[in-house]
Amino acid sequence: MRLKYAITVGDPKSAQIVAYQSRSTGDSHLSREDIVTSLGVTQHRARAGLALIYAKYTKDTYAAATALRELQLYATTIAKKYLPSNSGSGVYVAISNLAILALDEYCRTADTPGAKCRCGGKGEIRDMKASRMKGVPVQKQCPRCHGTGLKPLTRTRCHHAILLVHPISQATFSRYWNPFYDDLLAWCDRQESIAEASYNGYANLNPYVMETDSQ
Known part of the structure; x- marks a missing residue:
């Protein structure tokens, strides 16, 4: 059982998780006690990621x-590492604001209100030309969301959030703050991977836990 499924054992709140679980195949021999124990170990080792x-x-x-x-x-x-040393007043509030926006972007899923792409959150659309040629429905990656199922976000909102507390030009934002924001998003992805690895590693090392879930 993958970590994103395991966290719903107590209280599955997300429709996104329910959708993932409905597509899950294979059997898992993890008991509820095994899962809770594994989550506890993961929380200790990878608190941020969990x-x-x-x-x-x-x-x-x-x-x-x-x-x-x-x-x-x-x-x-x-x-x-990213921002000029003479950034001036308001820079720390701007940093905090960007962290809030980065977390908001990272946490967006297809069941987040208003986040779905026009493809309905599926990440793919009907390829009409290929469907006509083959005589059967053919799907292709949605060109708007590039398969994520989410409406693309622009960095304009990040620039505006900084401008509320710290005046900077578009050029300054692009040169310094945009790479800084990219790093924040990358950190979120790394922490998720660390938590996944910690959870899976505990399950693999536990002789009383067998894992055959194909996900």
């Missing part, structure tokens, strides 16, 4: 607050 996963897939507000604190702490530690 909080991010809860925030993303179950929309848990407590987990989101924990994830935001971790992300804001990371943001302050890397700020000097």
Whole structure:
């Protein structure tokens, strides 16, 4: 059982998770006790990653607050790597605002209100030309969302969030702040991977747990 499914054992809140589970195949020999124990170990080893996963897939507000604190702490530690030393007043509030936006973007799923692409969140659309040629329905990747199922977000919102507390030009935003924001998003992805690896590693090392889920 993958981590994103395991977190719903107590209280499956997300329609996105329910949809994933409906597509899951194979048998899992993980008992509820095994899952809870594995989650406890993962929380100890990868707190940020597990909080991010809860925030993303179950929309848990407590987990989101924990994830935001971790992300804001990371943001302050890397700020000097990207931002000019003479950034001026308001820069720390701007950094915090970008962390909030990065977490919001990371947590978007197809069941987030208003986040679905025109493809309905499926990430694919009917290829009419190929369907006519072959005489059967043919699907292709949605060109709008590139398969994510989500409406693409522009970085304009990030620039505007900074302008509220820290005046910068578009050129300054593109040169310094945009790469900084990319790093925040990448950090979220890394933490999720670390949590997944921690959870799976515990299950594989536990002789009383057998895992045959094909997901």
